[in-house]
Amino acid sequence: MEEKCLRCGAGCCRGLSIEVCGNDDVPLDFLVVRNRAFYMRKRGDHVTCIALVDDKCSIYDRRPQVCRDFSLDNPRCLSLQKRKRYV
Ligand code: SF4
Ligand code: SF4
Numbered sequence: 842m843e844e845k846c847l848r849c850g851a852g853c854c855r856g857l858s859i860e861v862c863g864n865d866d867v868p869l870d871f872l873v874v875r876n877r878a879f880y881m882r883k884r885g886d887h888v889t890c891i892a893l894v895d896d897k898c899s900i901y902d903r904r905p906q907v908c909r910d911f912s913l914d915n916p917r918c919l920s921l922q923k924r925k926r927y928v
Contacts, residue, residue, distance in 0.1 A: 845913060845922060852921035853911050854893040865905045881905065 859881035861867050871891055873882045882891040892900045898908070911918065 851893055851896045854890045855888050861905045866903045867905055
């Protein structure tokens with residue numbers, strides 16, 4: 842895992858709607874359906890992805906493609922990094 846990610850506390854796994862596509866292999870009980878689309882279920886706080894455990898992805902090998910594609914130059918990531926002042 843990237844050093845920045847270790848310090849970030851998995852900011853990208855909170856507060857985002859993570860859409861799951863047809864080719865993804867996410868376990869079904871981690872999913873919720875909204876408007877005919879699949880999304881990662883959230884914890885009771887309605888913010889945190891259900892798969893996030895101790896700031897790590899508990900389904901890392903089966904995480905959605907959108908999570909695989911999320912990179913350190915993503916605007917949301919850069920904004921989180923700036924807020925935490927380590928860019
Ligand atoms: S928001 Fe960015 S720095 Fe934080 S965990 Fe996600 S990819 Fe890493
Ligand atoms: S599936 Fe894993 S990487 Fe994707 S948002 Fe949830 S905890 Fe984060």
